[in-house]
Amino acid sequence: MAEKSSAQKNETPHHWLMKSEPSVYGIANLSRDRHTMWEGVRNYQARNFMREMSVGDRVLFYHSNADVVGVVGVAKVRMAAKSDPTQFDARSEYFDAGAKKDDPRWSAVEVEFESKFAVAVTLDDLRGDHALASMMILRKGNRLSVTPVTAGEFAAVMKLARSVAKK
């Protein structure tokens, strides 16, 4: 019998944060497409986090290199990590000549749109919340595009989203 995934083992779902540049693929794109393959991650730590994702895990969608930098909505993991096809596509900017078909180097998950915040939770908002003091994205020098978020951090960001919407 195949090994059960963590979701099937009834573990508490995990939470994540994924960065994207809105000029490349933003929350508006995901809202329109409804779901997308998260291709092109070429960092081993970020890849390993994606491999830990289970279907149903919720994801904070973060805009980097943007006019408004911060969390702009929520996505959900629709399909667990599988081989990222772009690593074998010579025409793709993500092509990796060193990747082997029988042992893919890079993975991708599929995410689906859940919601777009009425008002973005900005980086300043995040920094101003003590509940987020140890959030990975706020650590100096952190550049990972995929990071785990604790359940408490996730809830704190959702609370911030409600409070900034009321201002």
Next chain:
DNA sequence: GCCAACGTTGGC
């Protein structure tokens, strides 16, 4: 556009 803080590469 600047630049600090990374991660990766490759010579040794």
Next chain:
DNA sequence: GCCAACGTTGGC
């Protein structure tokens, strides 16, 4: 295995 050089990320 070390580490300088290089490329990239991402806030500002």
